[in-house]
Amino acid sequence: MTVIATSSSLGLAARVASILSHELIVAEEKVFPDGEKYVRIPRRVSGDAIIIHSLHPPQDERFVQLLLTIDAVRGVGASRVIVAIPYLAYARQDKRFLEGEPVSVGVVLKSVEAASADALITVDLHKPSSLDEWLRIPHANLLPVQHLASYFLGKLRDPVVLAPDKGALARAQLAAETLNASFDYIEKTRDKITGGVSILPRQVDVCGRDVVFIDDIISTGGTLIAAARSVTSAGARSLYAACTHALLISGALDKLYAAGLKEVVATDTVPSPVSKVSIAKPLAEAIAEFLIG
Amino acid sequence: MTVIATSSSLGLAARVASILSHELIVAEEKVFPDGEKYVRIPRRVSGDAIIIHSLHPPQDERFVQLLLTIDAVRGVGASRVIVAIPYLAYARQDKRFLEGEPVSVGVVLKSVEAASADALITVDLHKPSSLDEWLRIPHANLLPVQHLASYFLGKLRDPVVLAPDKGALARAQLAAETLNASFDYIEKTRDKITGGVSILPRQVDVCGRDVVFIDDIISTGGTLIAAARSVTSAGARSLYAACTHALLISGALDKLYAAGLKEVVATDTVPSPVSKVSIAKPLAEAIAEFLIG
Numbered sequence: 410m411t412v413i414a415t416s417s418s419l420g421l422a423a424r425v426a427s428i429l430s431h432e433l434i435v436a437e438e439k440v441f442p443d444g445e446k447y448v449r450i451p452r453r454v455s456g457d458a459i460i461i462h463s464l465h466p467p468q469d470e471r472f473v474q475l476l477l478t479i480d481a482v483r484g485v486g487a488s489r490v491i492v493a494i495p496y497l498a499y500a501r502q503d504k505r506f507l508e509g510e511p512v513s514v515g516v517v518l519k520s521v522e523a524a525s526a527d528a529l530i531t532v533d534l535h536k537p538s539s540l541d542e543w544l545r546i547p548h549a550n551l552l553p554v555q556h557l558a559s560y561f562l563g564k565l566r567d568p569v570v571l572a573p574d575k576g577a578l579a580r581a582q583l584a585a586e587t588l589n590a591s592f593d594y595i596e597k598t599r600d601k602i603t604g605g606v607s608i609l610p611r612q613v614d615v616c617g618r619d620v621v622f623i624d625d626i627i628s629t630g631g632t633l634i635a636a637a638r639s640v641t642s643a644g645a646r647s648l649y650a651a652c653t654h655a656l657l658i659s660g661a662l663d664k665l666y667a668a669g670l671k672e673v674v675a676t677d678t679v680p681s682p683v684s685k686v687s688i689a690k691p692l693a694e695a696i697a698e699f700l701i702g
Numbered sequence: 703m704t705v706i707a708t709s710s711s712l713g714l715a716a717r718v719a720s721i722l723s724h725e726l727i728v729a730e731e732k733v734f735p736d737g738e739k740y741v742r743i744p745r746r747v748s749g750d751a752i753i754i755h756s757l758h759p760p761q762d763e764r765f766v767q768l769l770l771t772i773d774a775v776r777g778v779g780a781s782r783v784i785v786a787i788p789y790l791a792y793a794r795q796d797k798r799f800l801e802g803e804p805v806s807v808g809v810v811l812k813s814v815e816a817a818s819a820d821a822l823i824t825v826d827l828h829k830p831s832s833l834d835e836w837l838r839i840p841h842a843n844l845l846p847v848q849h850l851a852s853y854f855l856g857k858l859r860d861p862v863v864l865a866p867d868k869g870a871l872a873r874a875q876l877a878a879e880t881l882n883a884s885f886d887y888i889e890k891t892r893d894k895i896t897g898g899v900s901i902l903p904r905q906v907d908v909c910g911r912d913v914v915f916i917d918d919i920i921s922t923g924g925t926l927i928a929a930a931r932s933v934t935s936a937g938a939r940s941l942y943a944a945c946t947h948a949l950l951i952s953g954a955l956d957k958l959y960a961a962g963l964k965e966v967v968a969t970d971t972v973p974s975p976v977s978k979v980s981i982a983k984p985l986a987e988a989i990a991e992f993l994i995g
Contacts, residue, residue: 442921444761445761445795446762451802466737472762478804484801498738505777508746509746511772519813629736
């Protein structure tokens with residue numbers, strides 16, 4: 410069994426290979442003068458191969474690299490090609506919100522299958538049922554919320570875990586159980602007299618308490634920044650944010666610190682300056698299950 | 703029947719719609735802050751739809767846009783989705799030249815099919831048999847060489863058409879028939895005494911004659927620039943270059959003019975400053991054949 414790494418998830422792949430005691434092969438990559446990508450697997454493999462390749466920005470280029478890598482790995486003798494996509498781009502466009510739109514996640518997943526992947530593992534997919542909906546190959550989705558929450562163990566005083574909306578309340582609850590904390594979701598309200606907007610927990614009082622915002626993705630961090638201001642005004646002690654996928658677009662991290670966040674923590678599905686929690690262990694376990702199953 | 707245009711081939715799609723007297727719908731396109739592409743077809747279609755979308759650089763982004771567009775068109779009621787890709791990126795990686803490489807063209811074609819295209823039309827594909835090799839859906843490849851050669855009718859004196867290598871000699875012959883010209887292919891030779899390299903026709907003498915270099919793609923134009931110098935030294939009168947797909951990477955057009963080319967002519971498979979020959983008519987005819995067939 411061989412773990413195939415690309416530049417997209419090199420550190421994570423190396424960790425997974427080490428945990429599983431499997432050989433690690435790093436794909437050769439280059440870009441032609443016209444912009445076409447080139448990938449080559451520098452030696453033959455025997456048995457199963459696991460490609461670990463995340464689709465963080467530039468996501469279209471990484472998507473093509475992934476498809477090329479799957480085909481190349483197939484060509485060097487792998488018996489099964491298991492693909493792990495720690496961050497799956499286009500996962501939020503999971504239905505036709507407006508008529509005339511594509512289901513982008515379906516398009517991406519069908520291409521991965523068409524490139525001849527034998528199984529797919531994702532991490533904290535925006536809508537996990539997208540896998541059932543679009544794939545015929547075996548698949549699994551890891552939810553590393555408790556793993557992520559554990560980072561804060563022993564660091565917080567009287568903590569409250571806050572989800573960005575009602576739909577994400579289960580995520581906050583999972584993290585809260587790990588931290589023995591309260592949990593709630595935030596809601597935007599407008600003061601009828603002043604017109605001012607505040608974004609606060611629906612029920613829980615944050616005064617004097619440590620607050621952990623938890624979400625699947627931090628992209629531009631817009632809502633989080635606004636919520637941080639409201640929660641600070643409401644007397645919260647220290648603010649933290651935790652997410653699985655830290656895209657941190659357009660200087661989001663600086664803006665979060667400027668908004669009063671004490672610390673931002675993410676996993677290594679997207680390599681970032683705040684990727685302090687590795688998903689290597691749960692990913693290695695999921696891969697091992699696939700290999701047995 | 704509806705022609706769907708994207709920013710990738712807007713002018714060509716408009717021409718094709720006009721020739722076929724079909725409705726033209728221009729897809730809405732945007733890019734999210736994190737770089738993900740968004741496409742929307744702004745109204746429903748009835749009957750067959752033709753998407754015309756070329757994969758010139760940035761090819762990976764256009765590739766994703768194409769897959770999203772196919773899925774979106776499928777969602778607005780098209781009975782068949784015929785896809786025309788005037789320039790197909792990754793077509794030159796059509797086999798595993800080295801062990802460990804992908805067959806990139808196969809990966810691209812399989813994704814287009816997986817996105818639910820019902821038929822595919824390409825133009826001057828690097829290896830036309832790639833379509834047979836990788837597609838199960840109906841397909842056709844247009845070869846607009848005579849169309850391109852016609853541009854030069856009445857403009858040349860005692861012309862010679864030159865192919866860049868032996869494998870492209872049939873292309874030069876086709877163009878030469880249209881122009882009532884001689885044809886040959888060029889070869890690189892090294893002077894055993896001086897060590898100087900010259901790139902000249904194998905047999906035909908170019909002295910005092912107009913020369914048309916013909917190729918499928920002009921990318922960086924490297925070989926063409928070197929050949930232009932040799933052919934000029936050999937006494938050629940005026941030099942022209944004609945290609946189907948003008949990628950013209952890294953200032954290639956300026957370099958070609960600097961190397962003595964009098965004119966560079968290409969089709970509109972890739973929109974460029976030298977796209978003087980439209981393939982709209984042959985493409986419209988090919989589409990009409992698909993619709994009947």
